[in-house]
Amino acid sequence: MKLGVFELTSCGGCALNLLFLYEKLFDVLEFYEIVEFHMATSQRSKEKLDVAIVTGSVSTQRDLEVVKEARNRAEYLIALGTCATHGGVQGGLENSVKENMKKVYGDIRGPTKVLEPRAVIDYVPVDFAIPGCPYEKEEVFQVLIDIAKGVDPVPKDYPVCLECKLNEYECVLLKKGVPCLGPVTLGGCNAKCPAIGLGCIGCRGPIPDPNIPGLVDILKEIIPEGDISRKLKTFTRW
Amino acid sequence: MIIELDEFTRVEGIGKAEIVIENGSVKEVRVKILEGPRFFELLTVGRNYWDVPDIEARICAICYASHSIASVRAIEKALGIEVPESVEKLRELALLGEIIESHALHLYLLALPDVYGYPDVISMLSKFGELVKEGLAIKAFGNTIRELIGGREIHGINIKPGGFGRYPTEEELGTIAKHANALVRFAKRIVSVFASQEARGAKVEIPMVTSEYLWGDELIVGNERIQYESLDEVPVQYSFAKHTYYKGKPIFVGALARLLLKGDRLVGESSRLLKAYKDKIESGYVIYNNLAQAIELVYALERVSELASEIASEGIEKGSGEASEDSGEGIGYVEAPRGVLVHHYRIEKGRVVWSNTITPTAFNQGMMERSLLEDAKRMFGREPEDRFKNRLEEIVRAFDPCISCSVHLVRL
Numbered sequence: 001m002k003l004g005v006f007e008l009t010s011c012g013g014c015a016l017n018l019l020f021l022y023e024k025l026f027d028v029l030e031f032y033e034i035v036e037f038h039m040a041t042s043q044r045s046k047e048k049l050d051v052a053i054v055t056g057s058v059s060t061q062r063d064l065e066v067v068k069e070a071r072n073r074a075e076y077l078i079a080l081g082t083c084a085t086h087g088g089v090q091g092g093l094e095n096s097v098k099e100n101m102k103k104v105y106g107d108i109r110g111p112t113k114v115l116e117p118r119a120v121i122d123y124v125p126v127d128f129a130i131p132g133c134p135y136e137k138e139e140v141f142q143v144l145i146d147i148a149k150g151v152d153p154v155p156k157d158y159p160v161c162l163e164c165k166l167n168e169y170e171c172v173l174l175k176k177g178v179p180c181l182g183p184v185t186l187g188g189c190n191a192k193c194p195a196i197g198l199g200c201i202g203c204r205g206p207i208p209d210p211n212i213p214g215l216v217d218i219l220k221e222i223i224p225e226g227d228i229s230r231k232l233k234t235f236t237r238w
Numbered sequence: 239m240i241i242e243l244d245e246f247t248r249v250e251g252i253g254k255a256e257i258v259i260e261n262g263s264v265k266e267v268r269v270k271i272l273e274g275p276r277f278f279e280l281l282t283v284g285r286n287y288w289d290v291p292d293i294e295a296r297i298c299a300i301c302y303a304s305h306s307i308a309s310v311r312a313i314e315k316a317l318g319i320e321v322p323e324s325v326e327k328l329r330e331l332a333l334l335g336e337i338i339e340s341h342a343l344h345l346y347l348l349a350l351p352d353v354y355g356y357p358d359v360i361s362m363l364s365k366f367g368e369l370v371k372e373g374l375a376i377k378a379f380g381n382t383i384r385e386l387i388g389g390r391e392i393h394g395i396n397i398k399p400g401g402f403g404r405y406p407t408e409e410e411l412g413t414i415a416k417h418a419n420a421l422v423r424f425a426k427r428i429v430s431v432f433a434s435q436e437a438r439g440a441k442v443e444i445p446m447v448t449s450e451y452l453w454g455d456e457l458i459v460g461n462e463r464i465q466y467e468s469l470d471e472v473p474v475q476y477s478f479a480k481h482t483y484y485k486g487k488p489i490f491v492g493a494l495a496r497l498l499l500k501g502d503r504l505v506g507e508s509s510r511l512l513k514a515y516k517d518k519i520e521s522g523y524v525i526y527n528n529l530a531q532a533i534e535l536v537y538a539l540e541r542v543s544e545l546a547s548e549i550a551s552e553g554i555e556k557g558s559g560e561a562s563e564d565s566g567e568g569i570g571y572v573e574a575p576r577g578v579l580v581h582h583y584r585i586e587k588g589r590v591v592w593s594n595t596i597t598p599t600a601f602n603q604g605m606m607e608r609s610l611l612e613d614a615k616r617m618f619g620r621e622p623e624d625r626f627k628n629r630l631e632e633i634v635r636a637f638d639p640c641i642s643c644s645v646h647l648v649r650l
């Protein structure tokens with residue numbers, strides 16, 4: 001099967017993390033031939049793809065063209081990482097991109113048209129979305145192997161809180177008064193941050209039906225209200 | 239006429255270059271950073287200082303710990319937060335782990351195909367499989383350190399003002415020390431591979447590092463010590479990254495600059511290797527940034543082994559993170575794998591009200607253009623166009639540019 005990896009505006013982490021699969025990358029290579037992946041190879045191709053992975057958010061005209069190209073060429077498209085699934089940190093910006101550009105670059109317009117940073121799924125239909133800043137490697141590995149074997153991968157839809165409970169971690173939010181977004185954040189990281197006594201900062205993006213007012217009521221007791229909305233917006237524009 | 243290089247491959251982020259030809263000779267080179275702006279300075283403004291290092295980590299996945307540590311150092315200075323010696327040592331360990339991970343990534347996975355003329359390492363596996371696997375082992379080890387100290391391989395949130403969320407155990411540190419030692423032998427082999435490259439690129443004229451090997455309180459430019467505000471940051475029409483100059487000249491940061499200015503810091507095997515390849519390093523050609531990274535890889539592995547044992551035997555004193563002020567201003571200088579990184583904040587009542595970041599790749603923009611210009615002049619008309627383009631891309635790669643990093647400079 002032919003695999004392409006496409007990078008849009010991002011920190012590079014989600015593309016890099018694929019290389020961090022180490023030995024498992026060799027397992028992936030048993031099923032897939034990488035025909036496009038600019039961080040890893042100088043080979044370029046215009047071939048049809050069985051699977052395309054897109055990382056990063058659509059933030060420029062160039063990004064938009066790349067994401068459309070990936071969609072047109074690929075049978076199966078995966079949006080990988082919170083930038084691609086929810087917009088990522090740049091997607092959480094408060095003012096319009098125009099105002100922000102003005103503040104940073106003055107009158108200079110830059111080499112390509114700048115767009116409001118948005119998730120890949122806002123522009124093209126995707127077949128599967130794996131959030132995480134960065135995502136868990138095990139998850140993407142499993143999804144790639146499932147697809148290769150013709151099995152439908154299963155998305156996760158439960159909050160970080162559930163993983164905390166399953167691990168019997170002490171609740172940082174209710175017991176220690178640490179601000180934590182676990183109740184509204186998509187699980188799958190095995191509650192990494194609460195495991196070491198820190199609050200979840202929401203890096204996997206929101207669950208499908210988050211109970212925001214409920215969480216705000218609890219957080220109000222711990223931090224000022226203005227900070228709550230900033231915290232919620234770190235990885236996505238609500 | 240303009241010769242367009244395609245988007246760079248085997249580098250982090252999105253960028254390309256244009257070579258301007260006039261009257262049959264090379265006139266100008268423009269490096270166009272196309273990665274979309276990410277506005278980190280704006281993202282930090284208004285935030286509680288406690289959350290800022292985790293946001294800054296997202297600037298770059300390859301060197302997230304450097305960003306978090308530069309950020310906590312600036313915050314600590316601004317708010318008068320005291321840090322115990324053990325915390326400083328654990329930070330050094332994290333930064334060394336990052337140098338190991340990042341240099342191994344660059345040398346073995348991104349730059350190595352240039353040495354042997356392949357498009358990527360995957361196609362090298364049948365002939366050079368062992369070397370590549372050694373590289374992956376080193377890279378994985380660097381990540382193990384980042385995970386232990388930073389909390390995750392990428393974007394850990396364990397690095398906090400004043401200390402850490404979780405501290406490593408004696409046993410974990412012992413394992414790290416042993417493992418590092420075992421990998422030195424592999425790293426020595428990659429040094430000789432990169433020593434075989436021929437001199438190319440521009441010559442480094444003004445090297446620049448921080449005052450100590452991994453962090454300091456000022457910048458060293460030649461024999462001068464300055465604060466980063468004496469540099470000029472200039473936006474350019476064709477790129478999302480600004481150019482940085484000192485007294486009108488481009489500057490250069492990274493492994494080669496560190497060895498040129500602070501090579502005396504090296505001991506053991508790495509110091510012997512530096513002496514053995516002194517002529518190449520001192521020639522200052524940017525292509526030898528690869529060689530410098532390889533020597534630093536040996537240094538980092540040796541130092542990790544020594545440092546981890548030292549921390550384990552001394553025992554760890556945890557930081558309290560207590561701030562003596564709620565407002566103030568602070569600059570954090572840290573040597574990221576690609577060179578010096580600057581984070582600067584003004585904090586009022588616990589909230590960031592102004593922030594600025596300058597990354598290594600942004601520092602190197604001007605020097606990159608100069609290097610391409612010199613090489614393009616040397617090669618234009620003498621090489622077929624494909625080879626001409628490939629050779630130029632190799633020079634870009636020698637800088638180990640990290641483009642995502644470079645696209646959000648601002649002075650508000």
Ligand code: SF4
Pocket residue numbers: 010011012013014015055056081082083084088089132133134135296299392393
């Ligand atoms: S989701 Fe996070 S790790 Fe992935 S590219 Fe975006 S900023 Fe980087």
Ligand code: SF4
Pocket residue numbers: 160182185186189190191192193194199200201202203204205
């Ligand atoms: S606990 Fe939250 S912030 Fe931490 S890794 Fe999981 S989703 Fe991300």
